[in-house]
Amino acid sequence: MESIGKYQIIRELGRGATGKVYLAEDPFAKRKVAIKVAFPEALKHAEDGAFYRSMFLNEASLAGKLNHPHIVQIFDAVVEDDFSYIVMEYIEGGTLEKFCADGQLLETREVAEIIFKCVRALAFAQSLGLTHRDLKPGNILHKDGTDIKIADFGAAINKVSDRTIITNVGSPAYMSPELVTGGVQASHLSDIYALGVVMYYLLTGKLPFSGANTMSVIYQIVNTEPEPPSTHKAGMDPALDFIVMKAIAKDPARRFQTWDEFAQALAEIWKREQASEEKRGQSDTERFNILRALPFFREFPENELWEVLRLSKWAKFRPDTVLIKEGDHGDSFFICAGGYVRITRGKKTLNVLTAGDCFGEMSYLAHNDRAHRSATVTTTSDCVVLKIRAEDLRNSSLSCRRLFDERFLNTLVDRLENANEQLSVMS
Numbered sequence: 001m002e003s004i005g006k007y008q009i010i011r012e013l014g015r016g017a018t019g020k021v022y023l024a025e026d027p028f029a030k031r032k033v034a035i036k037v038a039f040p041e042a043l044k045h046a047e048d049g050a051f052y053r054s055m056f057l058n059e060a061s062l063a064g065k066l067n068h069p070h071i072v073q074i075f076d077a078v079v080e081d082d083f084s085y086i087v088m089e090y091i092e093g094g095t096l097e098k099f100c101a102d103g104q105l106l107e108t109r110e111v112a113e114i115i116f117k118c119v120r121a122l123a124f125a126q127s128l129g130l131t132h133r134d135l136k137p138g139n140i141l142h143k144d145g146t147d148i149k150i151a152d153f154g155a156a157i158n159k160v161s162d163r164t165i166i167t168n169v170g171s172p173a174y175m176s177p178e179l180v181t182g183g184v185q186a187s188h189l190s191d192i193y194a195l196g197v198v199m200y201y202l203l204t205g206k207l208p209f210s211g212a213n214t215m216s217v218i219y220q221i222v223n224t225e226p227e228p229p230s231t232h233k234a235g236m237d238p239a240l241d242f243i244v245m246k247a248i249a250k251d252p253a254r255r256f257q258t259w260d261e262f263a264q265a266l267a268e269i270w271k272r273e274q275a276s277e278e279k280r281g282q283s284d285t286e287r288f289n290i291l292r293a294l295p296f297f298r299e300f301p302e303n304e305l306w307e308v309l310r311l312s313k314w315a316k317f318r319p320d321t322v323l324i325k326e327g328d329h330g331d332s333f334f335i336c337a338g339g340y341v342r343i344t345r346g347k348k349t350l351n352v353l354t355a356g357d358c359f360g361e362m363s364y365l366a367h368n369d370r371a372h373r374s375a376t377v378t379t380t381s382d383c384v385v386l387k388i389r390a391e392d393l394r395n396s397s398l399s400c401r402r403l404f405d406e407r408f409l410n411t412l413v414d415r416l417e418n419a420n421e422q423l424s425v426m427s
């Protein structure tokens, strides 16, 4: 096969229960895509065909709907009797399975960061009424570093009973006790359990329960208490043990009750590690949480916040550091993420700005590389500042630019009002 619809096939990437996945080129959008082509025989199978068909249809129906930086985007889908395929974002690095073996394990903090990103993605999916139901390392694709995307939402809104998932879709190792005993419907609490198992596996290279056959694993899931991950890995942060064990608690009522609770627990790890952070640099997780708390980004939806994180460079400064000098040329603007800066023109102090305030934005608004700085900006305390090149913002998504434009407009209006007040006081 050389092409599928308008897409030129490059090579096979892998295969799963319902079909083969190919790497292909979209000649119009000029980008690489991954195309999952259904096995026609699987969709027509006497016993399981209905289940596979509904998995495929479910995934196809999500085209254009699940837009999140940590979920594989579905661009297009064709579902016909004899030939069905789903066109999705191509993720270069393969799945997280490669990090689950001894000798290949990621650093603990990288695991925590990956899980945090999964938690954010699944919280977003839940806000659209979706439970994933088939979380496992093989369904989490890896781009680079800790950049991941969750794939395979095929089982997410499947109406067929969960029993079929045990028999048809791989290992039961990620299924919670309430699912394997068939007592209740899948919910975000069973996804929290599955993600806890993924975290356990990534931290230790071992599953909490393994056995010679499916029945043995199911027996243990229901009856045996797992050993904490630290049993398999010396020197592990007890907070991580606590998080994993809470996520995989047998009783759903003892797990994190919401994705936010899970995310908070992971974010706490960085708070406690702040002392050594200076040497190490901040994690995306921590930066994301800082951004979310800043008034400047209050109206920014999650996707655009992750985009800001990609666009920005972060730096810490000691007090009395000159960040911008009056008269210099500037091609970037700044947002204060912590601490205080003083704005001066000549010898006159114009303003003091703090967390959530922006400065130097004329370099973007004036649309002119040679824009001069009209004031000097100096830190008056320890400061965290994020810097964005005007050019990078101009090349960002339309929604991101609109949000920045709105914020800058508000800032300009505030400054104008301040100036008017000062003028009226003087007159």
Ligand SMILES: Nc1ncnc2c1ncn2[C@@H]1O[C@H](COP(=O)(O)OP(=O)(O)OP(=O)(O)O)[C@@H](O)[C@H]1O
Residues within 6 Å of the ligand: 013, 014, 015, 016, 017, 018, 019, 020, 021, 034, 036, 072, 088, 089, 090, 091, 092, 094, 095, 138, 139, 141, 151, 152, 169, 170
């Ligand atoms: N968007 C993608 N980008 C890059 N590679 C992909 C993409 N989607 C899938 N793959 C590759 O293709 C393989 C098969 O994917 P597929 O979703 O069909 O099956 P699976 O998740 O491995 O198994 P199952 O369908 O049984 O759950 C994956 O393991 C992965 O290596």
